[in-house]
Amino acid sequence: MLSNKEERLDDNEIKAQVQARFRRIGVEPSSEKRVPIGPESAKNLGYDPQEIDSFPPSVTESFAGVGYPLGLGPIHAGERVLDVGSGAGLDAFLALRRVGPTGRVIGIDMTPEMVEKAEANKQRLGITNVEFREGMAESLPLKNDSVDLVIFNGLVNLSPQKAQVLAEIYRVLRPGGRIQAADIILEEGVDQATVEKLGQWSN
Secondary structure, eight states: OOOHHHHTOOHHHHHHHHHHHHHHHHHOGGGOOSSOOSHHHHHHTTOOHHHHHTSOHHHHTTOOOSSOGGGGSOOOTTOEEEEETOTTSHHHHHHHHHHOTTOEEEEEESOHHHHHHHHHHHHHHTOOSEEEEEOBTTBOSSOTTOEEEEEEESOGGGOSOHHHHHHHHHHHEEEEEEEEEEOOOOSSOOOHHHHHHHOSTTO
16 A cells, blocks of 8 residues: 555656756766666677767766667668657767668757757757757657657656656658667556655655
């Protein structure tokens, strides 16, 4: 049975907790102590170390992914890619290298500080065919059938409206479009003591 605190936690409060955590990771990545983040974490998850090291620290220091979605299949030149939960932009910039100058990448993130950081990284890298927008995964600010590929890296597990997130992803995908995703799933339930110990939905 849930505690009174957990019973009062509505969807907006959950989203606020998640946003607050990733705001902190964006502004002060060294403050994150619970889970691995940053360039070494990316390398441990299967990212190419040479690619990671080719970026300035501002691109990789706030990386908080849980896997390597770009390694799950080819990304073709000229494709239009959506990165949901794009953070400071690492996966978006890597996808951009694969789609080339004729492709385009759009990053969507719920945290203004992450969007601002990604835009600053874009300017630092001197690239133009990528854009970052503030938005929610549950209501993506894109038209129907507008992208060839959706990537995300630790996204659905953080939303209390998982079915809506997936519905939005399918809405914006073109017919024959693809999803390459890394996320966290539970094979068994989490007991209430663990929930109370972690303290936040985003943990």
